[in-house]
Amino acid sequence: MSLPLLTSAPGKVIIFGEHSAVFNEPAIAASVSSLRTYLLITDSSDKDAIELDFPDIGFDHKWYGGELASVGEAIISAALSKKNELGEELVKALEGPLSKLKDNLHYHAAFCFLYMYLCLCGTRTGVKFTVKSTSPIGAGLGSSASIAVCLALGMGKLQGHIPEDNKPLSEEALEFVNKWSFIGEKCMHGTPSGIDNAVATYGSAVLFQRSENGDTKFERILDFPQMPMILTDTRIPRSTKVLVSGVRDFVTRQPSVAQPILTSMGHLATKGAEIISKLDDTNYDDLLELVRVNHGLLVALGVSHPGLEVIRSLSDTMGIGATKLTGAGGGGCALTLINKKTPPEEIEKFKRSLEENHKYRTFVTGLGGLGCCYVPATNFAESLDNVINLFHKDSTREELDAMLLPKNGGLEWVY
Numbered sequence: 380m381s382l383p384l385l386t387s388a389p390g391k392v393i394i395f396g397e398h399s400a401v402f403n404e405p406a407i408a409a410s411v412s413s414l415r416t417y418l419l420i421t422d423s424s425d426k427d428a429i430e431l432d433f434p435d436i437g438f439d440h441k442w443y444g445g446e447l448a449s450v451g452e453a454i455i456s457a458a459l460s461k462k463n464e465l466g467e468e469l470v471k472a473l474e475g476p477l478s479k480l481k482d483n484l485h486y487h488a489a490f491c492f493l494y495m496y497l498c499l500c501g502t503r504t505g506v507k508f509t510v511k512s513t514s515p516i517g518a519g520l521g522s523s524a525s526i527a528v529c530l531a532l533g534m535g536k537l538q539g540h541i542p543e544d545n546k547p548l549s550e551e552a553l554e555f556v557n558k559w560s561f562i563g564e565k566c567m568h569g570t571p572s573g574i575d576n577a578v579a580t581y582g583s584a585v586l587f588q589r590s591e592n593g594d595t596k597f598e599r600i601l602d603f604p605q606m607p608m609i610l611t612d613t614r615i616p617r618s619t620k621v622l623v624s625g626v627r628d629f630v631t632r633q634p635s636v637a638q639p640i641l642t643s644m645g646h647l648a649t650k651g652a653e654i655i656s657k658l659d660d661t662n663y664d665d666l667l668e669l670v671r672v673n674h675g676l677l678v679a680l681g682v683s684h685p686g687l688e689v690i691r692s693l694s695d696t697m698g699i700g701a702t703k704l705t706g707a708g709g710g711g712c713a714l715t716l717i718n719k720k721t722p723p724e725e726i727e728k729f730k731r732s733l734e735e736n737h738k739y740r741t742f743v744t745g746l747g748g749l750g751c752c753y754v755p756a757t758n759f760a761e762s763l764d765n766v767i768n769l770f771h772k773d774s775t776r777e778e779l780d781a782m783l784l785p786k787n788g789g790l791e792w793v794y
């Protein structure tokens with residue numbers, strides 16, 4: 380594929396079933412198409428280097444062929460032969476090239492990148508990968524899955540695993556992206572269910588379930604109903620990997636207590652899918668009730684946070700709707716489903732209180748919409764300098780949206 384190449388993937392909210400999804404219970408996630416991650420692949424000025432530039436997390440790094448020489452063909456083909464887990468030899472071989480990275484964000488982003496790159500592009504050098512997100516990072520809106528999807532699509536196109544044409548993405552191409560972004564998620568947080576990368580790949584919404592053997596299946600919900608919802612980012616940092624591992628530890632220590640909670644979450648997600656499939660004024664309050672119950676079960680699993688309870692308590696006190704954490708919890712984001720007939724001024728008062736008294740950030744956004752997509756070199760050759768500049772300065776979300784947001788910005792995205 381000729382360079383430069385742009386790829387993008389949306390963030391997501393989990394409506395019902397986070398954490399229980401890891402234990403093979405059904406879950407529902409919807410893409411947030413206006414909060415996205417963007418990847419720009421260009422030729423590197425250093426032809427012997429594989430270059431990363433992740434300005435959102437203050438990380439840029441170069442690896443040279445020599446540093447990766449220990450990763451031989453046999454190690455890569457062993458990794459490629461794995462179905463649902465990482466190749467142990469490749470994981471071990473990457474310890475050296477990653478050993479200098481002490482920052483957790485940097486380490487996990489680089490591990491995900493290098494693992495996928497070596498499997499999909501070998502030790503090809505002279506390329507540079509730059510990533511920018513308008514989605515908050517590490518906040519429960521699927522930023523790790525979004526970057527993994529951007530990388531899977533970009534590397535797939537770069538190396539010809541996905542046809543190097545300018546055509547819409549085939550089902551095979553989407554399956555490739557979903558599979559390899561799932562591998563990327565495993566690098567970033569150990570034991571993902573696969574729901575985040577599925578919804579970032581396909582967009583719209585998914586009713587998802589993982590099987591005992593690690594396979595995943597999902598039904599796409601194409602006409603996901605728009606619901607009056609506020610997303611609130613507590614800006615409290617947390618790590619999905621740590622939270623998911625904490626729940627696994629609880630389930631291992633207290634199976635008779637934890638398993639009924641997970642099972643109830645699964646029933647709740649199934650019930651929620653039924654309601655969403657025929658959502659109207661007669662069953663909307665049933666959905667609010669499921670949001671309230673799901674949050675209570677997540678509190679029981681130990682993945683809420685006092686900062687999230689501030690949002691839940693305020694929405695309860697003001698009686699404007701039901702709040703649940705979304706994503707792995709422990710901080711990050713919550714969603715508040717608004718009661719019908721809530722006066723707009725009450726919604727503004729709710730948002731203002733969170734922003735002014737707690738310095739939270741609120742988003743009012745539609746759900747569903749475009750999944751992963753790309754812009755081939757021919758579609759942005761004349762605006763390349765502007766795009767490169769956008770990726771290399773402290774661009775605001777508005778500046779990125781103005782030029783890059785699919786169906787809104789100035790570029791012709793293929794999907």
Ligand SMILES: Nc1ncnc2c1ncn2[C@@H]1O[C@H](COP(=O)(O)OP(=O)(O)OP(=O)(O)O)[C@@H](O)[C@H]1O
Nearest residue numbers: 433484488512517518519520521522523619706707
């Ligand atoms: N724009 C970005 N630039 C570089 N790294 C990123 C970017 N976005 C996400 N990441 C990587 O993803 C990691 C965050 O993943 P994590 O799973 O903890 O949070 P999340 O995906 O936002 O939340 P959740 O998994 O609950 O939806 C970061 O540590 C970083 O390694």
Ligand SMILES: C[C@@](O)(CCO)CC(=O)[O-]
Nearest residue numbers: 397398400571572706707
């Ligand atoms: C917490 C979790 O259920 C969702 C994170 O967005 C983890 C996963 O399913 O991979």
Ligand SMILES: [Mg+2]
Nearest residue numbers: 521523524619
């Ligand atoms: Mg994640």
